[in-house]
Amino acid sequence: MSEIIFEIEEKRNEIQRVLSSPLSCYKKLSLLSDFFSLLLSTNNKNILQAYSTGLIAPFSNYLATCDVACVPPEKHNRIIATTEAILASQAFPDAADTLQQSLTSFNEKVKELTAVLNGEDGFVLERNNYLFPLLDTTSSNGDLFGMLDSITIKILKGKEETFHLIPSEKEIETRIKAQIETSWNVAAAYARKYIKHISPHHEVIVSFDKRVGFYVGDSLGVALTLAYINELFLYYNAPLTITAKEGSCFTGSLLQNGEIPSIGDENITKKVELVFYAGVKTFVLPKADEPAAEKKLRELKKEYSNRNLKLIAVTDLEDLLSRRNVVNIKRLSLLKRTGKTIARNKIITALAITVISMLSFFYFYEYDDNPYGYEATPAGFNIVNQSGRVLWTIKSTLSSLVLKDSKELETRIRVLDLNGDKKNEVIYCFDSNDATADKNLSDGVAFYDYKGQVFNKLAFTKTVYSKRETLAPPYGWILHDTLTFKNSKSIIAAVNNVNSYASATFIIDLKTQKIISDTLWNCGHILDIRITTINDERGKFIIGLAINNGYKSSSLFQLEISKFGGQIPSTDNYQLYNIKQAEVKNMFIFLKSDYASYYHLPNAGLNKRSLDIGSNFRSVRFFEKQLAIEKPDGIIYTWDSKSNNFLIAIESYFRVNRDSLVAQGKLQKPYTDTWEYRQLLHDQILRWDGKEFIPLGK
Secondary structure (H helix, E strand, O other), X not given: OHHHHHHHHHHHHHHHHHHOOOOOXXXXXXXXXXXXXXXXXXXXXXXXXXXXXXXXXXXXXXXXXXXXXXXXXXXXXXXXXXXXXXXXXXXXXXXXXXXXXXXXXXXXXXXXXXXXXXXXXXXXXXXXXXXXXXXXXXXXXXXXXXXXXXXXXXXXXXXXXXXXXXXXXXXXXXXXXXXXXXXHHXXXXXXXXXXOOOOOOEEEEEEEXXXXXXOXXXXXXXXXXXXXXXXXXXXXXXXXXXXXXXXXXXXXXXXXXXXXXXXXXXXXXXXXXXXXXXXXXXXXEEHHHHHHHHHHHHHHOOOOOOOOOXXXXXXXXXXXXXXXXXXXXXXXXXXXXXHOOOOOOHHHHHHHHHHHHHHHHHHXXXXXXXXXXXXXXXXXXXXXXXXOOEEEEEEOOOOHHHHHOHHHHHOOEEEEOOOOOOOOEEEEEEOOOXXXXXXXXXXXXXXXXXXXXXXXXXXXXXXXXXXXXXXXXXXXXXXXXXXXXXXXXXXXXXXXXXXXXXXXXXXXXXXXXXXXXXXXXXXXXXXXXXXXXXXXXXXXXXXXXXXXXXXXXXXXXXXXXXXXXXXXXXXXXXXXXXXXXXXXXXXXXEOOOHHHHHOOOOOOEOOOOOOEEOOOOOEEEEEEEOOOOXXXXXXXXXXXXXXXEEEEEEOHHHHHHHHHHHHOOOOOOOOOOOHHHHHHXXXXXXXXXXXXXXXXXX
């Protein structure tokens, strides 16, 4: 007993120090819970009461007020179990009612978080603008603690440019101080595009809303810059407002030139975990950190596969501000701006504000008939205006899997201004199950005007031939990147043969809805095509990810847009008659893994719109799912275009499944996550040398 009393004394002294230190609320709650668990383990009511003096009240308070976001449910469940044990002990009759109320409140918050993790709609725990994940740097023993905080900016007239930080630290951490000034300079430079004169002198108050007092580092730069820009627009009565979409969270510092550099694999991995266990819909992060972030997200989704969290990787401020799924940019009406200059008479001002608000809301909500975006539902696509009001609906049947896959939805529908008249049209790919289809056209693409009327339809009706078979319509449509081609605003579209393997890609003039390029054919479905530059070479290239049925494997190809057309190389049986060979600059075949061959999988597992182009336009990355396993794990290939070589990474769940087959003697060694196995996969890659496919190393 003396040993445990000594441990209790030490823990109590530590708790007393912790309660007055700048730790996160949840970490304090967790430490108190662990201490009460230690006391309860003695099964001695007197010890429990004696060493809990002055601690039951803060424990109850933290239980009621702490945010459960950023913490996995198993930690919450341990705290709930400890609280229930305290109540069952009846050691604190005077505090029992308050503690029970705190527990009820805590349970409700945990239920909301669990709903988020299970992918249920209607629960958004975080609604503040300009959220950023904050790591508790005092964490030890490998435990991860942190929270989501947000920033509020207040701008006042000043005699010089001064910044005040709340909470006020005795010594502001150097990187935070530098980022506060850098973000201000970048925000002011951006605001000058819309504001004629910005004073060189302001008094700027930067307030961290949760005021926990352990702010270190500069990765709040992106959120801080957005907050600055919006407050500058409000202060100077600019014609625009910029706000973050509800449920968005940001991380990353910001350089003077607007670039958003990497925060490092370790930091991004921790922050993805914090955000995953929070009511956040979208996490914006540096482009360079996207691979590590996606890997961590896949790992977390093994337990909570329905968690709807989108990762948005951005390279710089301009890239961020162009993302309408993250940032709202709204032009203010003249009524709204004029309202800010009304005389100070309180009655007149109040009346004017009321009238202006009513008129503006009524106009934008009721009279704005311009399509701005869409909402995907099981019954189809609701086309909405900028205020979110449903204008009209495209009827279809969408599965739950499609509804959760934003990249799949992106290949089906786009909202674009096709002819420059400032009224958006809608491009929609339909099939035989859609209301848009008719007896003469079962699969194609439809063009809707802003009123929801179809003004044109296209179908791909070519029949082609190979040694194997005749390849006839219908073809299902996929939308890819937009571009300027032959001086016309255009879009790359692909069609995949519904009944067999052929696919074709071409470029459509959006204004005329005419195909204005040659056709690029492939003996397998094309899953993604991106427009990019490579290694700073002159001219634009397309990078394509597709199935190559001749090799029953994944393929990656690159060719210049100026040489668009022909057919992608494959085996002789799958080549199409009377179509020239495409002039590919680079092409690779990724032969199936022994695991995929063991399960007799017909083709590689690729997802639509899954290519990742590196921020330096030098690397191209894609993920090949091994379809025999339930989890979305597999092999990651990254092409370094400068060295023309590949890096290969193995996902953990795939490793476990393949290693089990190796251990059973069903597959040959080496084990999976080893240099030897990655080299084996590397040696299977084939490259096109202009005449034939040869091993990559030759």
